[in-house]
Amino acid sequence: MRSKQWNIAPPCPEEARHLEQALGLSPLAAQVLAARGIRGEDAARFLDSSLDRLGDPFLLPDMDKAVAALEGAIGRGEKIAVYGDYDVDGVTATAIVIRYLRSRGADCQYYIPDRMNEGYGLNTGAIRKLAEDGCRLMVTVDSGITAVEETLLARNLGMGVVITDHHECKEILPEALAVVNPRRSDSPYPFRELAGVGVAFKLICAMEKNRPLEELMKQYADLVAVGTVADVMPLVGxxxxxxxxxxxxxxxxxxxxxRALMQKLGVEDKGVSAGAISFTMAPRINAAGRMGGADKAVELFLTDSCRVAGELAGELCQLNRQRQQEENQIFQEILERLSTQFDPQRDKSIVLWGENWHNGVVGIVASRLADRYGVPAILISLDGDMGKGSGRSVPGFHLYGGLEECGDLLEKYGGHELAVGLTVHRSRLEEFKKRFEDYAVRQMEENQVQPVLQVDCLVEPGDLTTRAVESLEVLEPFGMGNPQPMFCMRGLTIEEITPISQDRHTRLQLGRDGKSFCAFLFGMGSANCPFVCGDQVDGAFSVEINRYRGRESVQLVLRDLLWSGEEDRADRDFREVYQTFQQGGVLEPYQALGLIPTRQDLVAVFRHVKAHAGERGLRCSPRTLYRQVRYEACRGMNLGKLLICLDVFQEFDIFSCTSGDEQMDIRVLERKDKADINGSRILKRLAEASKSQG
Structure with a gap:
């Protein structure tokens, strides 16, 4: 688990008590709001989810022109094309506009570009096809704001264009009949953070300005919510x-x-939440676009047939399984390569390439690698002489800036601070990897990039009752801009460690003060978990209610886990004493005694390493290794003793060790004769130091 900096909000007891009294909040919910600086009238506004919060759609620039263009096309019976995108936001936006146009009796069709062959946004081939199909008006959703040349082509082909989008605008806007985007510099609309499907919904609201907003919400808000959450838009305002x-x-x-998709996924039984959309529904919808079948997702939301819906939902789930298989194959291949090609102590980036990796999943794998190793990751799929890649960053590292630094080596590139896409010639891969790593080293050193975890408040075991956790529902929906509350508890004891889902995740039993919690480390198997039973740890986590067979319990979803203060101090102390000894410094007798391993200690370390070191050796954290040995055989083992044991085995060419502060590589060497470690110079020095009176 990569090290994170915990920013724990200072307690605000007075403000929390005021929120409890003024808004009727539970103590835990009030503490979270107060910790986030949401107090007084701001808190009341934050909790207000009434329809009054929705702005007037005609405040969006060009909305009146968009309505006029659509009404004119519908009135004249002209064919209308809706041009969408292959992600969840684009798919849901396409679906609600097509549904609306059909309800008006319009002659309409939709077009979703193929992710693999066309990529994001408008393209000339698609525009020519739509014009040939007889379309006279094209409405873009979740795309088009930078399509200056493509819009001009459409006009020349006799097709008017209405653009609805939510992405950042450039200085020059397309010359369309209307450009509806809350991010336009001249937009008076009070909320800039609408999703693409949100802007499309505002277009429908404007078209139906005389209908009650509540009716329109009942008709479309389910799909609008799915697209908004899936596109990771801020869940505020x-x-x-x-x-x-x-x-x-x-x-x-x-x-x-x-309905069919939720039934397939069992979401209905567990209750629908923003988290269920993000982690359960959205991946299935996105899989259609990633695997080249985005039209299936649109059709899923357009059909009124339960039978067809069930079949399409099943196909999306199958596409997601294919996506997972492709993703896991690439991920495992990369982990194998990184075991010999990546040094977490030295390397500040990951740039790798492979033959014919699936373009639809390399971005997800890059995200997993960035999260796992705490460095930006770029993966490139090679096909012939060219490679197409996707990159994902870590907070504080400007990934697009890294591509700009290497721009002369790339055929093309684009993106933003946290995610990029690129095309590069095979012959330039090695130079690109080196140049990008040089940039990453400079950026990491200058900006001291480290993942940060925002913790709302410290809690005690008694604070986490089922009633208290249920009271947090008033703060939902959780997502970007309103994250799930994050808590911290110190001094927990690890009672059990259990691998789950074929060791892709780990379940822990954590105890303190006679109370026990079930906790989950998602994305980390027990084989890679640095902790052992008996460890004292501090945990940062979100909380949820587990309901099983009529019983309810609080469970923790761990975001980070650290050895607790006492354990951490002991490790630091023993490391300092060990380093003093290594550098020839003078030790107090008690310090030397703390480093001297017994014969049982030496045997236990040797047996453990030999049992776990394969042909490539053993890569591990020394802090984890000594705890594993302590748990298996030697209750008195500590970090200093472990390091001395390894030094003794190196002294007699039994092991070869290379190490950094957090990782070490150990290889078992071939020996023809037995070593007599009683003659160890290291052990003699320690024995002498333990008897000296200093």
Missing amino acids: ENRSIVHWGLQYLENTRNAGL
Whole structure:
């Protein structure tokens, strides 16, 4: 687990008590709001999810022109094309606009570009095809804001263009009939953070300005909520209201496709939340686009047939299984390579390439690697002489800036601070890898990049009752801009460690003060877990209610786990004493005694390393290794003793060790004769130091 900096908000007892009294909040919910600086009238506004929070759609620039263009096309019976995108935001936006146009009797069709062959956004081939199909008006959703040349082509082919988008605008806007985007510099709209599907919904609201907003929400808010959450938009302001109501309508959705998908995934039984959308529903919808079948996702949300919806939902789940298989194959291949090609003590980036990796999944794998190793990761799929890649960053590292630094080596590139795409010639890969690593080293050193974890408050075991955890629901929906509350508890004891899901994840039993909690480390198997039973740890986690066979219990979802203060101090102390000894410094007798291993200690270390070191040796954390040995055989083992044992085995060419502060590589060497470690110079020096009176 990579080291994170914990920013624990200072306690605000007075503010929390005021929120309890003024808004009727539970103590735990009030503490979270106060810790986030949401107090007084701000807290009341934050918790307000009423439909009054939704802005007037005609405040969006060009909305009146967009309505006029659509009404004109519908009135004249012209064919209308909706041009979307292959992610969840684009798919849901496409679906609600097509549903609306069909409800008006419009002649319409949709177009979703193929991720593999066309990529994101408008392209000339698609525009020519739509014009040949007889389309006279094209409405873009979740795309088009930078399509200056493509819009001009559409006009020349006799097709008007209405752009609805939410991405950042450039200085020059396309010359369309209307450009509706809350991020336009001249936009008076009070909320800039709408998703693409949110902007599309505002277009429908404008078209239906005389209908009650509540009716429109009942009709479309379920899909709008799914797209908004999946696109990781901030769940504050208008988005909070949209998602709040959308989740309620999802519970009993009239959309056959949504209902079929939720049934397939068992979401209905567990209750629909923003988390269920993010981690369960969205990956299945996205898988269609990643694997080249985004049209299936659109059709899922357009069909009124329960039978067809069930079949399409099944196909999306199958595509997601294919996506997972492709992803895991690439991920495992890369882990094998990184075991010999990546040094976490030295390397500040990951740049790797492979033959014909699936372009639709390399971005997900890059994200997993960035999260696992705490460095930016770029993966490139090679096909012939060219490679297409995706990169993901870590907070504080500007990934797009790294590509700009190497821009002369790339055929093309784009993206932003945290995610990029690129095309590069095979012959330039090695130079690109070196140049990008040089940039990463400079950036990491200058900016001292380290993952940061924002913790809302420290809690005690008695604070986490089922009633207290349930009271946090008032703060939902959780997501970007309103993250799930994060808590910290110190001095927990690890009572059990259990691998789950074929050791892709780990379940821990953590105890303190006679109370026990079930906790989960997702994305880390027990084989890579640095902790052992009996360790004292501090945990940072979110909380949830586990309901099983009529019983309820609080469970923890761990975001980070550290050895507790006492354990951490002991490790630091023994390391300092060991380093003093290594450098020839003078030890107090008690310090030397703390480093001297017994014969049992030496045997236990030797047996453990030999049992776990394969042909490539053993890569591990010394802090973990000594705890494993202590747990298996030697209760008196400490970090200093372990390091001395390894030095003794190196002294007699039994082991070869190379180490940094947090990782070491140990190889078992071939010996023809037995070594007599009683003659160890290291052990003699320690014995003499233990008897000296200093």
